[in-house]
Amino acid sequence: xxxxxxxxxxxxxxxxxxxxxxxxxxxxxxxxxxxxxxxxxxxxxxxxxxxxxxxxxxxxxxxxxxxxxxxxxxxxxxxxxxxxxxxxxxxxxxxxxxxxxxxxxxxxxxxxxxxxxxxxxxxxxxxxxxxxxxxxxxxxxxxxxxxxxxxxxxxxxxxxxxxxxxxxxxxxxxxxxxxxxxxxxxxxxxxxxxxxxxxxxxxxxxxxxxxxxxxxxxxxxxxxxxxxxxxxxxxxxxxxxxxxxxxxxxxxxxxxxx
DNA sequence: ATGCCAGGTAACACCTGA
Numbered sequence: 001x002x003x004x005x006x007x008x009x010x011x012x013x014x015x016x017x018x019x020x021x022x023x024x025x026x027x028x029x030x031x032x033x034x035x036x037x038x039x040x041x042x043x044x045x046x047x048x049x050x051x052x053x054x055x056x057x058x059x060x061x062x063x064x065x066x067x068x069x070x071x072x073x074x075x076x077x078x079x080x081x082x083x084x085x086x087x088x089x090x091x092x093x094x095x096x097x098x099x100x101x102x103x104x105x106x107x108x109x110x111x112x113x114x115x116x117x118x119x120x121x122x123x124x125x126x127x128x129x130x131x132x133x134x135x136x137x138x139x140x141x142x143x144x145x146x147x148x149x150x151x152x153x154x155x156x157x158x159x160x161x162x163x164x165x166x167x168x169x170x171x172x173x174x175x176x177x178x179x180x181x182x183x184x185x186x187x188x189x190x191x192x193x194x195x196x197x198x199x200x201x202x203x204x205x206x207x208x209x210x211x212x213x214x215x216x217x218x219x220x221x222x223x224x225x226x227x228x229x230x231x232x233x234x235x236x237x238x239x240x241x242x243x244x245x246x247x248x249x250x251x252x253x254x255x256x257x258x
Numbered sequence: 259a260t261g262c263c264a265g266g267t268a269a270c271a272c273c274t275g276a
Contacts (some may be wrong), residue, residue, distance in 0.1 A: 010275085011265055037266070060267050063274070090265085110276055150276070169276060204276070205263035216276070248264080248276085 002098055002256045004030040005104070005237070006219055008202075008249035011037040012067070015247055016044050022240050023051050028072045028098050028253065032105035032146040036065035043067065060090035065188035066105040066147070070097040083128035089127070101227070101256070102136075106147030111168030119168055122150070126177040133184050142227035142256070145186070148249065149220050151178040153188075156197035157217035169218060187228035189221035189254035190236065201236055202249045210241060219252045230256040 005028040008016040012033065023031070029219070031053075036043060040059040046053060053069040057077040068074055077095040094104035106129070111122030136143055152169045155161040164170050182188065190199065200215025209215065223231060234254035242248035 014265060035265095095261075110274085112274095112276065148276095152276095164276085168276070202276075206263060209263095245264095 002030065002101065002258060003028045003253060004032070004103065004144055004146065004221070004256065005251040005253035006032040006148075006221055007240070007251040008034040008107070008148040008219060008247060010035050010247040010249065011044060011140055013038060014245070016047060018240060018245055018247070020047060020051065023048070023053070023069075026237060026253075028251075030071040030101070030103055032103060033067040033069065034065075034105060034107040034148045034230060036067050037062060038065060048238055056093060056095055058090045058093040060088075060212055064090045064107055064134070066090060066093045066107050068093055068094065068103060069093050070095075070103075072098045075111070081125070081128050082132055084124075086097060087125075098249050098258070100142060102143040104143070104145045104147070106149065108147065108149045109150065111152045111171075111174065113167065114168050114171060117194070119171075122168060123173055125183070126174070130177065130181050130184070133181055133186065137184060137224060140226060141184070141224065143224040144189075144221055144227050144254070144256075146219075146252070147222040148218060149178060150218055151175060151220075152216050152218055154221075157199070159198065159200075159212075159214040159216075162165065163214075164216070179213070182222065185225055185234060186222040187225070187231070189223055189231060189234035192228070192231060193234050199236060201252050203241060205248050219249055221252055221254050223254075227256060232257055
């Protein structure tokens with residue numbers, strides 16, 4: 001049994017006490033982190049290695065940054081999404097864990113405001129992710145692409161669709177690309193077990209969003225057919241969001257057979 | 259229409275986030 005989780009920590013340094021407590025309690029085997037907000041040298045390696053994790057990072061100063069933690073060695077690590085050598089933003093890392101499980105940590109661009117260059121950057125990034133998934137599927141491996149996709153797939157994945165109507169997270173162009181990636185043959189782990197509306201992975205720090213359960217579902221675990229065949233459970237661990245000094249995101253997890 | 263929080267950086271204000 002392998003427990004895999006994705007978590008946008010909103011700075012690994014600011015989140016270190018919370019992250020260490022969660023790693024001890026939840027005991028995931030593999031963790032895909034986003035928004036570590038540090039260069040590789042600044043990642044608090046020792047504290048997390050002391051809990052039995054191997055670590056691979058793709059960091060950046062101030063913004064973005066992704067990482068993989070695994071209780072197994074991490075092999076064949078690749079940093080950055082193929083297709084644009086000029087892209088400086090650290091939003092993608094993949095590697096192999098437990099010998100036969102390929103995992104990727106994805107921090108898809110937010111894209112707001114939609115009338116700026118940020119939105120076409122998001123859409124272009126999604127097109128590159130589509131191409132990379134298309135290529136990766138040819139290998140017929142177990143692959144999990146987990147992360148903050150910055151896409152609200154459906155209107156019942158948000159507390160109030162009207163509140164996010166003009167948002168890059170809900171635009172038809174964003175949703176169509178997310179659906180197209182899934183249509184390549186990927187399975188949404190959470191939705192294999194939970195079809196209820198209003199299941200959230202993110203609550204804004206502002207306006208009492210957590211207390212009012214005004215959330216969004218934007219963190220997703222997508223599995224290739226070979227990984228989906230091994231899938232036995234999935235869910236959202238809301239506990240970390242309720243702690244002091246919480247990230248605005250909470251972990252989404254799934255379990256695979258060995 | 260804007261700021262409301264939070265984090266980082268650098269400076270005691272501004273940018274980004276979703």
